[in-house]
Amino acid sequence: MLLHLQTWEEVETYLNRSKGIIIPIGSTEQHGPNGLIGTDAICPEVIGRRVGEVADALVGPTISVGMAQHHLGFAGSVTLRPTTLIAVIRDYVVSLARHGFERFYFLNGHGGNIATTNAAFSEIYAETSMMRSGGNAPAIRCRLKNWWENPGVKRISSELFGDREGSHATPSEVSVTQFAYPEAIKRKSMGPIGPKQRDFADADDYRRLFPDGRIGSDPTLASPEHGARLVEAAVCDVAEDYRRFLAQA
Numbered sequence: 001m002l003l004h005l006q007t008w009e010e011v012e013t014y015l016n017r018s019k020g021i022i023i024p025i026g027s028t029e030q031h032g033p034n035g036l037i038g039t040d041a042i043c044p045e046v047i048g049r050r051v052g053e054v055a056d057a058l059v060g061p062t063i064s065v066g067m068a069q070h071h072l073g074f075a076g077s078v079t080l081r082p083t084t085l086i087a088v089i090r091d092y093v094v095s096l097a098r099h100g101f102e103r104f105y106f107l108n109g110h111g112g113n114i115a116t117t118n119a120a121f122s123e124i125y126a127e128t129s130m131m132r133s134g135g136n137a138p139a140i141r142c143r144l145k146n147w148w149e150n151p152g153v154k155r156i157s158s159e160l161f162g163d164r165e166g167s168h169a170t171p172s173e174v175s176v177t178q179f180a181y182p183e184a185i186k187r188k189s190m191g192p193i194g195p196k197q198r199d200f201a202d203a204d205d206y207r208r209l210f211p212d213g214r215i216g217s218d219p220t221l222a223s224p225e226h227g228a229r230l231v232e233a234a235v236c237d238v239a240e241d242y243r244r245f246l247a248q249a
Contacts, residue, residue: 001052003060011099014058019102020246022059023092024048025117026109027066030074032169032213033188034220036177037076038064040110043173046180047147048107050235055242057105060096063088066113070200073207082116089120090127097140104142105242109173117144143245145238148172152233160226166217167197168210172230174219179227193218 003011003021026041036042041064052059067085071077080088093104106117121142128140147153148170157165157172165172178185196216200206 001056001058002049003058006058011058015100018057018246019100020057020105020242021096021101021103022048022052022057022105022107022242024059024062024107024109025066025089025113026062026064027068027071027079027112028064029066029068029071029077029079029110030169030213031174032217032219033190034186034222035169035174035213036181036184036186039169039173039177040066042109042180043176044107044109044147046176047231047234047238050231051107051239051242054235054239057242060092063092066110067116068110068112070112070203070206071213072203074213082119085113085116086120086123089117090124093120093124093140093142094127102140103246104140105245106142106144107238108144108146111146111167114144114146141245141248145241147234147238150234150237150241152237153230156226156229156233160229161218161221164193164218164221166193166215168215168217169213169219170217171219171221171226174222175224175227176230177227178222178224179231182224185224188220190214190218190220 024044026044028037031039041062045062048059065078065080067082068077068079072079161171193216194210198209200209
């Protein structure tokens with residue numbers, strides 16, 4: 001169930017049976033020569049919608065622009081400052097908490113969001129602690145889950161791509177976008193795989209170290225068929241994790 005396709009009365013009815021919501025969060029940034037700029041938002045959105053169907057969960061609008069300053073050396077990349085993303089997450093959660101939501105499950109598609117999202121959770125918890133005078137109010141809980149870190153996804157990625165998976169513009173994430181949007185598949189020849197990882201600071205530093213945008217990956221291995229397998233595995237693992245999250249006291 002997608003929040004933006006419900007009426008307010010339907011949301012009130014949903015809250016009678018569940019206080020949880022899944023919130024896809026990603027980024028709008030370059031993904032190498034054949035990866036879509038929206039990859040990091042597309043992946044959690046596609047997986048999150050299917051988890052919503054499996055787990056009877058409401059799915060909120062995707063936060064599609066994240067913390068991606070290091071990708072600004074490539075055309076089309078968009079970023080929020082960490083402080084801005086913290087404010088966006090805080091306002092998103094507080095708005096829904098007003099209506100009775102208590103469990104906020106952020107399904108993440110971008111590694112650069114992790115530190116900032118966890119900082120946002122700390123701000124939310126601090127705010128509710130300072131505002132609350134007694135111990136009877138329902139507790140807000142937030143969880144961040146990276147879709148690519150589930151056991152099923154890791155197993156399939158290892159089987160299909162081995163050490164050519166890399167860590168950015170990976171064949172796994174490109175495969176998921178090809179499954180979701182086969183009409184947007186890009187075919188592009190690429191040079192040798194570059195360095196697996198290097199420390200970088202700002203956007204110019206990143207572009208110098210990884211001139212075509214990839215980090216140790218071979219996204220020419222991507223296919224819609226691989227994407228279908230990865231989505232299925234991710235949905236299974238994420239749905240189970242979401243149910244455990246709701247069950248926490």
